[in-house]
Amino acid sequence: LPREPYEATNRWEEYGDNIFRLKDRHEADYLLAPTHEEVFTLLVKDMYSSYKDLPVTLYQIQTKYRDEFRPR
Known part of the structure; x- marks a missing residue:
């Protein structure tokens, strides 16, 4: 992903x-x-401008790979 959002x-x-x-x-x-x-924020920032547009539910589904001693 690009540097700017991060x-x-x-x-x-x-x-x-x-x-x-x-x-x-x-x-x-x-x-x-x-x-x-950060990516979800960029995705919805121009789509929702009023509290009347809320709530909105977003899902991220993917395989998670971690190289750590004790995965959470």
Whole structure:
């Protein structure tokens, strides 16, 4: 996922060296995101502008891979 949404929430720095980062052929930064809250925010930010549009339920379904000693 692109760098910009993760910079807006300061997660780009918080993840530190514990996340896989890469650059595309145009030298743009990307990461393999462990969570996708930033992407969901980008998805709905222009779709819902009033409390009358709420509540909305979003689902993220995918296989989770973790390389850690004790998965949660």
